[in-house]
Amino acid sequence: MNLRKYTSEFKNNLKLATPIMMGSLGHLLVGLIDDIMVGRLGPIELAATSLGNSIFFIALSIGLGFSFAITPLIAESDGEGDKEKGRSIFQHGLILTTIIGISMFxxxxxxKPVLYYLDQPEEVVLLAIPYYEIIAISIIPLMIFQGLKQFADGLSETKYSMWATILTNVVNVLLNFALIYGFWIFPRLELVGAALGTFISRIVMVFFLYIVLMKKDKFAIYMRRLKLSELKKKRFRIIIKLGFPTALQMLFEVGLFAASVLLAGTLGAFPQAANQIALKLASTTFMIAVGIGAAATIRVGNQKGLKNYMELRRIAFSNFLLILIIMFTFTIGFMVFKDVLPWMFTDNLEVIKIASSLLIIAGLFQLSDGLQAVILGGLRGLQDVNVPSLLTFIAYWIIGFPVCYYLGSIAGLGTFGIWIGLLAALTCSAIMLFFRFNYLTNKLIKEKNELT
Structure with missing residues (x-):
């Protein structure tokens, strides 16, 4: 195999992916900052944010899935050079993400009442409720931002959303410091302060990105609002047709990780806090895969618009190879620093001990987690979403969850057993999705060759 034909694309892939990585890491950093600051209040408080966020991210995953449909459609229209089509897709997509944000809220x-019936420690639930209520409303500005972001990404302009998330984190850090611990004229609000900081910073993020897009000449034609007569059910249906299965893919994966939080919660506040630490660290590296996956979606979508399937396959495989190299580095890092990283969140020795053991498994599943995310990005660029949804359901809920439950609850391995189940799910997902992508691209190349 000539590796050069794949590695030569690394620069182009990273040029697109890096701002998306930074933006995705920025989104995650909002929650990570909450966890680090809240973790200093105690393990009960950290477990409470974990519980509140577990339900929030299930809803968010649905919204994100729909918003992800905008990017490949915009990338395809950009490849075709059809700006009016792109404008229509963007405007319909933004309306849809706004409606979804309100619906998810x-x-x-x-x-909210479900939190009382999840077999979680009572003291954790009592702290989680007010945090959850404020975080819930922040999904509205977050989904509006997603509509704007996915549009800009589809045009290969990935840096603007990165700037927005950098600003968000600056605002979030300052507000968290003031509102969690109390500073100057600000009261000490602890978990409620963390939630308020997140909510306000997400509003700032939306306004910043909207203003930037409005001022750039490149986006002028796209930002011209649709008239009522230009709204078409067909356009909404196209986005929903692509977005709904993508939302299911997100829901299946995020749902499994949320289930791991709830399973850990049945073991007590300390295992739940340790589970949250390991999840946050694994999620941080996963954002790199999100960036590479988005680059794969954009570049595959462009080549699909050009109907250049040989180039499409080569570019996609270059992204697969790139993520394997990057995630292997993180695998080594997790193994080497497993006893050090948990100290970022807490000084509770019992929580640190549990989290350290979980980071061994987190290190192992870096490769499969990263690869499955990027392959999904490539399939999204092909606008192939239905079969991948079925494959992810099988991987996460037919294979992964039963293993999590059996090893964690019945076999008595606790959180370590739960994470073995997560490893099994991600590995099965990566393998099945790779076979799907390989089959589809070979089929497209064969069909084009037969036509010519």
């Missing part, structure tokens, strides 16, 4: 409020 209502759903989260309706789901």
């Amino acid at each position: 209502v759903m989260l409020l309706l789901l």
Whole structure:
């Protein structure tokens, strides 16, 4: 195999992916900052944010899935050179993500009573409720931002959302410091302060990105608002047709990780806090895969628009190879620093001991987690979403969850057993999705060759 034909694309891939990585890491950093600052209040408080966020991220995953449909459609229209089509997709997509944000907020409020029936420690639930209520409403500005972000990403302009998330984190750090611990004229609000800081910073993020896009000439034609007569059910259906299965993919994966939080919670506040630490660290490296996956979506979508399937396959495989190299580095890092990293969050020795053992498994699944995310990005660029949704369901819920439950609860391995189940799910997902992508691209090349 001539590796050069793949490695030569690393520079182009990273040029697109790096701002998305930074932006994704910025989103995660909002929660990570909350956890680090809240973790200093105690393990009960850290477990409470974990519980509140576990439900929030299930709802968010649905919204994100729909928003991800915008990027490949914009990338394809950009490859075709059809700006009016791109404008229509963007405007319909932004309306849809706003409606979804409001719907997810209502759903989260309706789901609030569920927190009392998840077999979680009572003291954790009592602290989680007020945090959860404020975080829930922040999904509205976050989904509006997603509509703007995915549009800009589809045009290969990935740096603007990165700037927005950098600003968000600056605002979030300052507000968290003031509102969690109390500073100057600000009261000490602890978990409620963390939630308020996140909510306000997400509003700032939306306004910043909107203003930037409005001022750039490149986006002028796209930002011209659609008239009522230009709204078409067909356009909404196209986005929903692509977005709904993508939302299911996100839901299946995020749902499994949320289930791991709840399973850990049944073991007590300390195992739940340790589980949250390991999840946050693994999620941080996963954001690198999100960036590479988005680059794969954009570049595959462009080549699909050009109908250049040989080049499409080569570019996609260059992204697969790139993520394997990057994630292998993180695997080594998790193994080497497993006893050091948990100290970022807590000085509780019992929590640190549990978290350290979980980071061994987190290190092992870096490769499969990263690879499955990037392959999904490539399939999204092909606008192939239905079969991948089925494959992810099988991997996470037919294989992964039963292993998590059996090893964690029945076999008595606790959180370590839960994470073995996560490793099994991600590995199966990566293998099945790779076979799907390989089959589809070979089929497209064969069909084009037969036509010519």
